[in-house]
Amino acid sequence: DQQVKQNSPSLSVQEGRISILNCDYTNSMFDYFLWYKKYPAEGPTFLISISSIKDKNEDGRFTVFLNKSAKHLSLHIVPSQPGDSAVYFCAATINNNDMRFGAGTRLTVKP
Amino acid sequence: DTGVSQDPRHKITKRGQNVTFRCDPISEHNHLYWYRQTLGQGPEFLTYFQNEAQLEKSRLLSDRFSAERPKGSFSTLEIQRTEQGDSAMYLCASSRTGGAGYGYTFGSGTRLTVV
Numbered sequence: 001d002q003q004v005k006q007n008s009p010s011l012s013v014q015e016g017r018i019s020i021l022n023c024d025y026t027n028s029m030f031d032y033f034l035w036y037k038k039y040p041a042e043g044p045t046f047l048i049s050i051s052s053i054k055d056k057n058e059d060g061r062f063t064v065f066l067n068k069s070a071k072h073l074s075l076h077i078v079p080s081q082p083g084d085s086a087v088y089f090c091a092a093t094i095n096n097n098d099m100r101f102g103a104g105t106r107l108t109v110k111p
Numbered sequence: 112d113t114g115v116s117q118d119p120r121h122k123i124t125k126r127g128q129n130v131t132f133r134c135d136p137i138s139e140h141n142h143l144y145w146y147r148q149t150l151g152q153g154p155e156f157l158t159y160f161q162n163e164a165q166l167e168k169s170r171l172l173s174d175r176f177s178a179e180r181p182k183g184s185f186s187t188l189e190i191q192r193t194e195q196g197d198s199a200m201y202l203c204a205s206s207r208t209g210g211a212g213y214g215y216t217f218g219s220g221t222r223l224t225v226v
Contacts, residue, residue, distance in 0.1 A: 004153075032212050043115070043202055044154065046214030089153050091214075096142070096206060098167060099215065101153030 023090030136205030
């Protein structure tokens, strides 16, 4: 039962441009949505989150947008930097328990 | 704050053997989670502890899997009679009470290879 889906396995962007990573979900009970970043041989690292009662949250170069009617969220990174190259996981949770993850999108930022 | 520690980092075992992994969460985090990740997939939830109480278990956690968190500090995940399908990265994470929106802090994982 894949409740969180990331349909793009990979994304390549040029340094300085915007990276947009997308995520869809099916469970309307999710109350928080999160993005994690993962480098090889490391565990996922929390990046940014958004409550289901908001439609936007910004933290420096990272902005997450939530469209509840479409059950869709996206992560915008601008400007993209080579150090942003990693696998990005979208996640969703109810009461911070049983967090569900998407399959991930591998972002490559080219110098 | 030394983060979440997992031991060992790698484990190679023969099919049918038992293995045990350890996780030391961040000291002030009373919530602890185990996840499993296979190649090309996101982490899959296995089980969740609040202090020493195991509050939730996934259907993925067959009767060959058992997890404990005695005294509400470190946790162990044991797999009995390992099978090749158990080969995966096993991730431990912790969070504090009321931490919704702050995410979990993950360890670097234990990579299990069953041969």
